[in-house]
Each structure stands twice: as C-alpha cells, then as structure tokens.
Amino acid sequence: SVAHHLSKLKSFNAETNLLLVEGESEFVFLNRLKTCGYWGPPWIVLDVYGGSGNRIPKRIQMLLERYQRHGYKIHIEGDADGGGKDIFNRIIARSSIKSENTFVFKYDFETSLPSDLLLSALKEIGLLEKVSFGAFDKAVSSRNQSIVRTLKQVYELDIEPLKITLAGEIAALLNNARFSSWQEDDFMKSEIGTFIDFIRRI
Numbered sequence: 001s002v003a004h005h006l007s008k009l010k011s012f013n014a015e016t017n018l019l020l021v022e023g024e025s026e027f028v029f030l031n032r033l034k035t036c037g038y039w040g041p042p043w044i045v046l047d048v049y050g051g052s053g054n055r056i057p058k059r060i061q062m063l064l065e066r067y068q069r070h071g072y073k074i075h076i077e078g079d080a081d082g083g084g085k086d087i088f089n090r091i092i093a094r095s096s097i098k099s100e101n102t103f104v105f106k107y108d109f110e111t112s113l114p115s116d117l118l119l120s121a122l123k124e125i126g127l128l129e130k131v132s133f134g135a136f137d138k139a140v141s142s143r144n145q146s147i148v149r150t151l152k153q154v155y156e157l158d159i160e161p162l163k164i165t166l167a168g169e170i171a172a173l174l175n176n177a178r179f180s181s182w183q184e185d186d187f188m189k190s191e192i193g194t195f196i197d198f199i200r201r202i
Contacts, residue, residue, distance in 0.1 A: 015071060015072070015073050016043070016045055016071070016072050016073065017043070017044045017045065017072070017073050017075065017202050018044070018045045018046075018047065018067055018072040018073065018074050018075065019044055019045070019046050019047075019075045019076070019077065019199065019202065020047055020048070020049045020063070020064075020067075020074060020075070020076045020077070021046065021047075021048055021049070021076075021077045022048070022049060022050075022077060022078045022079055023048065023050075023079075023109070023163075024048060024163070024164050024167075025109050025110070025163045025164055025166070025167040026048075026077060026109050026167070027046055027047075027048045028164050028167045028168050028171070029109070029167040029168070029170060029171045030046055030171075030199070031046060031171075032167075032168055032171035032172065032175065033171045033174060033175060033196075035175065044199070044202055045072070047067075049063055049076075060091055061091065061094055064076075064091070064097065073101075074097055074101065075097075075101040075102070075103075075199075075202055076091070076097065076101070076102050076103075077102070077103045077104070077105070077195070078102075078103075078104050078105070079104070079105045079107065079108040079109070080104050080105065080106055080107065081107060081108065081146070101202075103194075103195055103198045105191060105195070106191065107145070107146040107147070108146055108147075108148065109167070109192075110146070110147050110148055110159065110163065110166070111146050111147040111148070111191075112190065112191035112192040112195060113147075113170065113190070113191075113192050114186070114187060114190045114192070115133070115136055115137040115140055115141055116133050116137070117170060117173065117174075117187075117192075118140075118147065118170075119131065119133055119136045120173055121166055121169040121170045121173060122159075122166070124169045124172075124173070125162065125165060125166065125169055127157060127162075128155060128157070131155075139154050139155075140154070148160065
C-alpha cells in the first residue's frame with residue numbers, strides 16, 4: 001500500500017512494469033531469453049497467472065488488482081486457443097489495463113513459432129530427427145489449428161509434457177545464434193516476433 005501511494009509522487013516515482021504470462025512455457029522462454037537482453041528491459045518483472053485452467057476473469061481480475069495496489073504497471077499475455085479475445089476484452093473493461101498493454105496469441109505460444117525454429121528445437125531434444133524441414137513445414141503450415149494438436153495427428157507426438165523443456169530449448173537456440181535467421185524480417189513478422197516486439201516496447 002505504501003509503495004502504491006509513494007509511486008504517485010514524482011520524487012518516489014519508480015513504477016515497475018509487470019508482464020503476466022499465461023503459462024510456464026512463456027515464463028521459461030522469456031527468462032532464458034532475458035539473459036542475453038534480446039527480449040526487453042531486464043527490469044520487467046515476470047509472473048504466471050496459471051494457464052487455461054485459471055483463465056477465469058474474476059480470478060485474473062483479483063490478481064491484477066493485487067498487483068495494481070502495489071504500484072505495478074501491468075501488461076498481460078494469453079492464448080485465444082483459436083477463438084476470440086473476449087476474456088481479455090472483459091479484463092480490460094473491468095480494470096485499468098489498456099488494450100495496447102495486452103498480447104493474445106491466436107492459438108498458443110508453440111503455434112506462434114516459425115516451423116523451422118520449432119523443428120530445430122524438437123531435433124535438439126531428440127525428436128523428429130529424420131524429418132526434413134520441407135516436409136515438416138508442408139505438414140504443419142496448412143492446418144488451421146494449434147501445433148500441439150497437429151503434431152499429435154501427423155507425427156503421433158504429444159508435446160504437452162515437453163512444453164517447458166521445448167520452450168527452454170527455443171530460447172537457447174535464439175540466445176546462442178544457432179538459429180541464424182531469428183533477427184531477419186521474416187522472423188519479426190511471425191507471431192512470436194510480434195510478441196517479442198510487444199515486450200521490447202514496454
């Protein structure tokens with residue numbers, strides 16, 4: 001409470017930016033990417049609001065209000081799972097979060113990745129090692145659904161229990177420049193690229 005009120009005074013104004021992410025995958029990805037300073041200012045605080053099981057507007061609203069009472073400037077990320085953004089519109093309407101401080105993946109974090117980056121990460125953890133990039137891209141890019149579901153249908157590969165490991169490997173690829181095209185225009189135009197750009201502007 002004291003921090004909240006002091007943050008309103010110019011001489012004590014040290015408002016901290018907070019990014020709430022939906023799941024552990026995004027949290028791990030951003031924390032590992034953060035070590036090289038690629039994704040945004042190092043002073044942004046990260047927290048997880050719990051994933052799809054906790055995406056209840058009232059529950060999220062309570063979390064937001066708690067952080068706001070402590071003087072944080074809140075930004076929030078989530079998944080639309082192929083649907084609309086109604087849940088975030090309701091959150092914006094009930095709170096002081098501006099729409100420009102929200103980012104919603106069309107499906108989920110994993111589906112936002114370019115197919116070559118995703119396959120590189122899968123190969124790094126010993127999966128789909130014999131699948132070519134061309135065949136993989138053809139198999140996954142034509143399906144208008146979550147990549148999690150596509151991988152299960154096409155390759156009988158369930159990545160649900162591997163999401164956190166996969167997220168860390170994706171960040172490692174970017175950090176170690178083993179994925180050479182990540183800084184190119186095509187990457188930044190991808191959904192994950194626009195997410196990184198969103199964070200850089202916080």
